[in-house]
Amino acid sequence: MRALIPTGNPETLTELGEADLPVPQRHEALIKVTDIALNRPDFLYLSGHAKDYRPGIDAAGIIEQAAADGSGPATGSRVALHLPAGGAGAEYVAAAADRLAVIPANVESAAAAALPLGGLVAQRLLALAGPLKGRRILATGVGGGVGQVLIQLAVTEGAEITAVAAEGQPTEHMTALGAQVVLDIDAVEGGAFDIVLESVGGDLGSKAAHKLRPGGQFLWFGQAGGSPITLDFFNLLQGGTGLTLRHFVYADGDGSRDAGDMAELLGLASQGRLHVEIGRRGDWTSAGRALKEMSEGRLRGKAVLTVA
Known part of the structure; x- marks a missing residue:
């Protein structure tokens, strides 16, 4: 499958390449990614010493295959996902139920992808x-x-x-x-x-x-x-x-609260009480340029890219 991979080049940071298709464990769903949101940690990891880091902490997608143990959203559900270790910048990812939240019908996928972190x-x-x-x-x-x-x-x-x-x-x-x-x-x-x-x-x-x-x-x-x-x-x-x-460290704990907290935020967005500003849209081939804009403080709001 295609995925964003590190280049080691400070001018580009990341590019499209090939990665292994994930094999979900029993408690994980397979998600077809539609949108990825870039965050400052993506830039810091790619420009620092984490040379094997694959970007994508936040994303949105559709459940291609529900978890075999019956946990989490059903096949076909539109979900937001949060992967603190990265790797969501790919055509497919595997994730457990505590990393997923169903997106309300009136919230666009790009906005949902921009919200988690x-x-x-x-x-x-x-x-x-x-x-x-x-x-x-x-x-x-x-x-x-x-x-x-x-x-x-x-x-x-x-x-x-x-x-x-x-x-x-x-x-x-x-x-x-x-x-x-x-x-x-x-x-x-x-x-x-x-x-x-x-x-x-x-x-x-x-x-x-x-x-x-x-x-x-x-x-x-x-x-x-x-x-x-x-x-x-x-x-x-x-x-x-x-x-x-x-x-303050947001990730204190085991991450078991993430799904519930994301669902609460998506609920506020659905009710019109929380607006997500997306300052840059495009397809994922522009990830390197978007990260550069972010690092220079020129990006208003979030960068959300479509997985074409």
């Missing part, structure tokens, strides 16, 4: 933050797939969210979803936020921590800029008031 991160990050009604949130690095879902969920739950964006980065979609957008972290009011959600690192992430109110909560969930944050706790905690500092 970003949706799961946003959903679980906000759950960790606790009740959001009436709280002020400052968020960095939320211009992509995670951010669009996070903003919508936070606003729906009654929070006020301010997004810090980089100069030249597309921001109209963040404003349209209900966020206030700022381009200069130094212009943000200090000590005003109940929660800081930080995923960039470096100077920006370090300064964002100082925007917390006394007793606020700092949730760190990434380091997209490649530089670590540095925190001066003497200045940060002056006055003796504490704060909560937590590192």
Whole structure:
């Protein structure tokens, strides 16, 4: 079968090649893939040391053969799938029931494919933050797939969210979803936020921590800029008031919650309460170009490619 395979070339990263047709285990369904969504981890793995990594964490497709043990969706069902180890960029994949969720009839496959990783991160990050009604949130690095879902969920739950964006980065979609957008972290009011959600690192992430109110909560969930944050706790905690500092990893656990959480997100999309922005469409031969756009911050929303 055809599949996206790594090239080892930083200019192309991935190309169409040949891979073995998967042989499902008894608890796995065989899925014919129709759409794949690219995520930042795909770029990081392909451009890093994971030379055998095959891209495709999120996808949508049709159950070609239901699991032999009777678990999961029936043959012919349209499903979204989430494979944390990658490999969904192929004509066929095998996946267990806890990695699949049936797509509602009024949700297009491309939108369903774009939802899992970003949706799961946003959903679980906000759950960790606790009740959001009436709280002020400052968020960095939320211009992509995670951010669009996070903003919508936070606003729906009654929070006020301010997004810090980089100069030249597309921001109209963040404003349209209900966020206030700022381009200069130094212009943000200090000590005003109940929660800081930080995923960039470096100077920006370090300064964002100082925007917390006394007793606020700092949730760190990434380091997209490649530089670590540095925190001066003497200045940060002056006055003796504490704060909560937590590192968030969306995949904590065995993944058994994924199907249920994806179904909840797809339900919100079906009800019109969650919109998925797709900034780039095309067929999967353009995967390398889409990953380059993503790495340069030029992609608004998600990249979803058709498996032709």
